[in-house]
Amino acid sequence: SQQGEEDPQALSIQEGENATMNCSYKTSINNLQWYRQNSGRGLVHLILIRSNEREKHSGRLRVTLDTSKKSSSLLITASRAADTASYFCATVDSGAGSYQLTFGKGTKLSVIP
Amino acid sequence: NAGVTQTPKFRVLKTGQSMTLLCAQDMNHEYMYWYRQDPGMGLRLIHYSVGEGTTAKGEVPDGYNVSRLKKQNFLLGLESAAPSQTSVYFCASSNQGSYTFGSGTRLTVV
Numbered sequence: 001s002q003q004g005e006e007d008p009q010a011l012s013i014q015e016g017e018n019a020t021m022n023c024s025y026k027t028s029i030n031n032l033q034w035y036r037q038n039s040g041r042g043l044v045h046l047i048l049i050r051s052n053e054r055e056k057h058s059g060r061l062r063v064t065l066d067t068s069k070k071s072s073s074l075l076i077t078a079s080r081a082a083d084t085a086s087y088f089c090a091t092v093d094s095g096a097g098s099y100q101l102t103f104g105k106g107t108k109l110s111v112i113p
Numbered sequence: 114n115a116g117v118t119q120t121p122k123f124r125v126l127k128t129g130q131s132m133t134l135l136c137a138q139d140m141n142h143e144y145m146y147w148y149r150q151d152p153g154m155g156l157r158l159i160h161y162s163v164g165e166g167t168t169a170k171g172e173v174p175d176g177y178n179v180s181r182l183k184k185q186n187f188l189l190g191l192e193s194a195a196p197s198q199t200s201v202y203f204c205a206s207s208n209q210g211s212y213t214f215g216s217g218t219r220l221t222v223v
Contacts, residue, residue, distance in 0.1 A: 044214075050163075102158070106155055
């Protein structure tokens with residue numbers, strides 16, 4: 001079954017605004033990752049945050065992780081039209097020797113120029 | 114600089130036909146995976162491999178088989194295609210950290 005639940009399912013914002021997406025998961029994790037998928041394309045890795053980390057930055061991206069609440073958030077600052085895509089969180093369970101990712105259903109972000 | 118390459122990119126099959134999807138990676142990754150993505154869904158794991166000669170079942174393995182005879186290749190087979198297998202298939206490889214995904218194979222079973 002799917003691990004993560006992203007919220008909201010869809011988000012529409014104006015260019016220049018910030019976009020925040022949330023992810024909740026169910027099990028104990030080794031790490032949590034965020035991916036972007038442009039329409040009809042493969043997934044692109046954005047950022048990985050380990051279970052002992054609380055916040056991580058990469059360019060305009062900021063990810064937080066709260067393991068006590070089993071939740072994560074992805075913030076995209078100063079959004080651009082090119083950020084329009086679906087965003088997925090995915091988790092690697094603790095002790096998962098296969099390092100397999102379990103995905104949520106994604107948030108569809110539309111950035112209006 | 115190829116990363117993960119999937120072939121073919123598109124395919125239409127008739128019910129009952131068989132086919133093999135090929136995934137090749139040039140990053141020397143030990144771990145490889147096959148996922149399927151259906152409309153409005155995230156990716157679901159079909160099968161995976163933690164090294165050459167090993168395979169294991171994921172969340173939705175029924176109707177599929179896999180082989181990892183060489184470290185760089187991971188094959189996904191459909192022995193008798195069914196309309197329920199209409200989906201977009203993604204291959205990925207990993208070095209125990211982030212994944213690298215292929216661009217996908219869009220399969221339609223009629």
